[in-house]
Amino acid sequence: MFKNLLKSSVTIALMVITVVLLSITIAMLNNTEHNLIKDNKLLKSRLEKAELAAAGAQNTSRDSEIKGPNAKYALAFTDPQNLLSIDPVEWIPENATKGGMLKSYLGSDPKGLNFLTQNGSDVSALQGYIGISLVGRHKEDTSKYRPELAYHMARTEDFLTYTFRIRDDIFWHKPTLDETNPQYKWLFEGNTCRDGHFINERCRVTAHDIVYMMDMMMNNQVAGAAPGRSYYSNLKEYKAIDDFTFRVSFSKKTQTQDRMVRGIFPMPEFLYAYDEDGERYDDSIAGTKFEAHWYDPNTIGAGPYRFISFDPSVKIELERDPRYPLGGNAYSKILFQIVNEDLQRVRKFKNEELHYTGLSPSQYRTEVLEADEKSPFKNGTFGSGEFWSHTYFYIGWNNQSPLFSDKRVRNAMSHAFNADLLLEEVMMGLGKRCTGPMPAFLPQYDQTLPPIPFDLEKAKNLLEESGWIDNDGNGIREKVIEGTKTEFEFSLTIYGSSKEYKTIGDIYKEDLAKIGVKMNVQPQEWSNLLKKVDSKEFDAVTLAWVSSPDVDFRQIWHSSEADKPQSSNYISFRSKAADKIIEELEEEFDVEKRHALAKQFHKLIYDEQPYTFFYTRQNKYYWNKELENVKAQLTRPYLNARAWYLKGE
Structure with missing residues (x-):
C-alpha cells in the first residue's frame, strides 16, 4: 500500500512539474508574441500620431504638402523615426513630353541578367530601369x-x-x-x-x-x-x-x-x-x-520599364510599364543596342541611331582635340557635359601565382608601368592618377601618398632582391621555384574592344622587356574576361572598380573572401593587418575616425601593391538635342536616362 501511495505521489508530482513547465513555455511564447505585437503597434501609433499632427497643421502648411506618387503615404514622412525623406528633385518636370523611343547602347553582351547573381556595371544599369x-x-x-x-x-x-x-x-x-x-x-x-x-x-x-x-x-x-x-x-x-x-x-x-x-x-x-x-x-x-x-x-x-527581349550581340528592348507609379519613365520604349566597337558607336551617334554617347580617349582626341571648328562635337550640334566617376582603374596581380606572391615583385611591376605617360598620351589626360583602393577625389583618400613613379632601374633592383635574375643571358629573368627553373613570363588579360588598353598593353610589354620580363597581351571579349576572372584563370588583368560615395573594403580585400567562388577578391589577396582595419572600419560610425582608418588601409595597400593602381576617370559625354533635361547623376548610373525625355513633335 505504501509503495502504491508513493508511486501515486511521484506521478502527481511529475504531472505538476509538466504543467508548470508547459505554463512557462506558453508564457514565454506569449511574451515573444506580445513584444512583436507591441513593436508593430508602436510603429503604427507613431504613424497615427503623425497623422493627427499633420491634420492639425494642414491649414498652415498647404504649400509643403506631399504630392504625386508618395501622397498616399504622406503621413509616414512626418514620423521622426522614418529614415526616408521625399527627394525635392523630381525625375522629370511636370511639362515633360511623354513617349518616343530612347536609343541607347551597351558596350557588350551582359554576362547574365539575374540582378542578384550578376554585379557588372552593365547589369546594374539595366536593373535601374527594370527593377x-x-x-x-x-x-x-x-x-x-x-x-x-x-x-x-x-x-x-x-x-x-x-x-x-x-x-x-x-x-x-x-x-x-x-x-x-x-x-x-x-x-x-x-x-x-x-x-x-x-x-x-x-x-x-x-x-x-x-x-x-x-x-x-x-x-x-x-x-x-x-x-x-x-x-x-x-x-x-x-x-x-x-x-x-x-x-x-x-x-x-x-x-x-x-x-x-x-x-x-x-x-x-x-x-x-x-x-x-x-x-x-x-x-x-x-x-x-x-x-x-x-x-x-x-x-x-x-520597375519603370518591362524587359521585352534580349538578342545577343544585337539589342535589349524595354517598354514602359504604365502601372508603375513612381515616375522616371517618360519614354514608351528603350532600345539598348549592343555596340562593342567605339568607332561604330560614334558613327551610330552621328547618324542619329543613338541619342547619346560617351567618347573614348582616342575618339576624344579625334573628334574634339584635333578636330576643326566644324566638328559637331565642337560647333554646338551636340550637347556636351562631363563628370567624375567613382572609379579606379588598375592591373590586378594574381597573388596565388608564384610570379606575384612577393610584394617586391608587385612593386617592381608598378615601377615598370609608365602611368603618367599612358594617362596623358593614351587616355588624353581624362583623369587623375590614383594610388589606392578608392576614387582619388574622396575625403577618405590619402593625398599624401605619391603616385608610384616610372623607374625601370628601381624595378630591376626589386626583381633581383626577390631572386629574379637572368642567369643564362637569354634576356628573360628566371628563378628556381619548388625545384623547377621558371622564366618570368606571364599574360596580361585586357578588354579586347578597348583600343586604349591594346596600346597600353603594347607599351607595357616593351618596357617590361627592357628589365627581363616577358609579357603577352591577351585580349578578351567582356563576357569571356569576366569568366576568367571568376575562375581565377589569369596572371594579371586590367579592370576597374566602380564604387559609391561610401567606402567598404571587405568584398574586395578581406582574406575571408579570397577562396570563395566568384568572389570580388579574385586576386586572392590575404593580409591579417588589412583584415583588422576592415573589421574596425565596419564597426566605426564616427566620420573622422572612419576617414583615418580608410587612410591606414590605403597606406597598407599602397605598400603591398596587390594592384598596380592607374587612375580615376573623368568622363566626357554628348547627346542629340532631341533629348531634354540631360545631366549626369552624382552616383552610378551616372548617365541615367530616366531623368531625361525626348522633345515633342
Whole structure:
C-alpha cells in the first residue's frame, strides 16, 4: 500500500512539474508574441500620431504638402523615426513630353541578367530601369535616402533591427514568355502568387519577395551572390511581419550593414522559386536552380520599364510599364543596342541611331582635340557635359601565382608601368592618377601618398632582391621555384574592344622587356574576361572598380573572401593587418575616425601593391538635342536616362 501511495505521489508530482513547465513555455511564447505585437503597434501609433499632427497643421502648411506618387503615404514622412525623406528633385518636370523611343547602347553582351547573381556595371544599369529597390539616394544630396518600394524605414536605437514598410501598388511585370503556351498557364493565371495578390493579371510585390531574395542571397548554392553575402556575416534573422512589412535583424552593430540594408531589393518568388511546370523547387536544390534558372536569359522586374527581349550581340528592348507609379519613365520604349566597337558607336551617334554617347580617349582626341571648328562635337550640334566617376582603374596581380606572391615583385611591376605617360598620351589626360583602393577625389583618400613613379632601374633592383635574375643571358629573368627553373613570363588579360588598353598593353610589354620580363597581351571579349576572372584563370588583368560615395573594403580585400567562388577578391589577396582595419572600419560610425582608418588601409595597400593602381576617370559625354533635361547623376548610373525625355513633335 505504501509503495502504491508513493508511486501515486511521484506521478502527481511529475504531472505538476509538466504543467508548470508547459505554463512557462506558453508564457514565454506569449511574451515573444506580445513584444512583436507591441513593436508593430508602436510603429503604427507613431504613424497615427503623425497623422493627427499633420491634420492639425494642414491649414498652415498647404504649400509643403506631399504630392504625386508618395501622397498616399504622406503621413509616414512626418514620423521622426522614418529614415526616408521625399527627394525635392523630381525625375522629370511636370511639362515633360511623354513617349518616343530612347536609343541607347551597351558596350557588350551582359554576362547574365539575374540582378542578384550578376554585379557588372552593365547589369546594374539595366536593373535601374527594370527593377526596384527598397530605397534610393536623393539625386543631389546623396547623403539622404528617398522612398522607392519602401515608404518607411525604421531602425532601433541599437542599430540591430531595421523595419521597412512597403507600398501596396507595385506589381511584377508579366514574364517574357509565350502567353498562349499552355505550359505557362500556371504563371499567367497567378497560381504561384501569394493569396490575394494577383490583381489585373499581375502579381503584386510583397514582403515575401524580399524574404525570397534574402533566402537566395544567403544560400551558398548561389555562387553569384557571394559578393553580397559577404556583408551579412552578422545576420540574425529576417522575416515578413506581414505582406507589406519586412524586418531584418543583426547580432552586431556595424556601419556597413546600416548602409547595405538600403540596397536590398525584391526578387519574384512566384517565378524563380518554381520549375517550368509550376512546381516549387525543394529547398535542397532551390539555390542551384536559381543560379541557372530555366527563365534565363530573360529577366523580370517591377520597375519603370518591362524587359521585352534580349538578342545577343544585337539589342535589349524595354517598354514602359504604365502601372508603375513612381515616375522616371517618360519614354514608351528603350532600345539598348549592343555596340562593342567605339568607332561604330560614334558613327551610330552621328547618324542619329543613338541619342547619346560617351567618347573614348582616342575618339576624344579625334573628334574634339584635333578636330576643326566644324566638328559637331565642337560647333554646338551636340550637347556636351562631363563628370567624375567613382572609379579606379588598375592591373590586378594574381597573388596565388608564384610570379606575384612577393610584394617586391608587385612593386617592381608598378615601377615598370609608365602611368603618367599612358594617362596623358593614351587616355588624353581624362583623369587623375590614383594610388589606392578608392576614387582619388574622396575625403577618405590619402593625398599624401605619391603616385608610384616610372623607374625601370628601381624595378630591376626589386626583381633581383626577390631572386629574379637572368642567369643564362637569354634576356628573360628566371628563378628556381619548388625545384623547377621558371622564366618570368606571364599574360596580361585586357578588354579586347578597348583600343586604349591594346596600346597600353603594347607599351607595357616593351618596357617590361627592357628589365627581363616577358609579357603577352591577351585580349578578351567582356563576357569571356569576366569568366576568367571568376575562375581565377589569369596572371594579371586590367579592370576597374566602380564604387559609391561610401567606402567598404571587405568584398574586395578581406582574406575571408579570397577562396570563395566568384568572389570580388579574385586576386586572392590575404593580409591579417588589412583584415583588422576592415573589421574596425565596419564597426566605426564616427566620420573622422572612419576617414583615418580608410587612410591606414590605403597606406597598407599602397605598400603591398596587390594592384598596380592607374587612375580615376573623368568622363566626357554628348547627346542629340532631341533629348531634354540631360545631366549626369552624382552616383552610378551616372548617365541615367530616366531623368531625361525626348522633345515633342
